Amino acid sequence: MNPTQTSVLIADGDINLSTVLADYLRSISFTVDVTNNAETTIDAIKHKKYDICLMELTFSDGSGFEIMKTLRDSNNTLPVVVLSTRSGRDDIIRAFELGCDDYITKPFSMDILILRIRAILRRYHAGESKPETVFDINGRVFDSVHQTFDGKHMSSRESDLLLLLCRNLNQLVERHVILSALWKTEDYFSSRSLSVYVNHLRGFLNETGYRIIGVHGKGYKMVDNK
8 A cells, every 4th residue: 555645543642652653654654643642532533534543552531442442332443553561461362352453562663563554454455355255155155244154153263264265265375474364473372273273164164165275384275176
């Protein structure tokens, strides 16, 4: 995406950091608004369309958790990247459960932040150009919105993984891309978990004529053998 088209909201009570970050983003042609408390953040989001929000978790009049819950409860899909001094496991898990797209602890590298912002925006815009959410797999219907396959409930992880493979049918999806998109990390335990979920999906696809093929050291692709 062209950065000149990217509108960013920085929501952070640390005025010094938000000013420095805003100046840096503007220097590379992003448009930026800054809010320093929960009330003005919610108000800004209600009255203006942003491409992405960079949000701290702690404000003088509320929390980033409350803001994200308000967004998602109103079906607002604004991408949110948490930038926080809080690095605890419970905070990170709660943020993702409330719908954040990435979680970065302070201090952070500006270069890495920009790369993550652009990666998130690419995913969102790819979703706009490929809006399919329901797929006919040889008569078995996969509904990624309701997370069902042939009428049977799937876990969120199973549904998200199958959606990624369906949207890239007959194409290799690299392992690190899957892990980054769905697990937000590429550690050993996430890699093992991915292998387990691939096996789950192979069970769903049994007798459909579709297969998930593992390409050693690279990733997976879903193919139609009919």
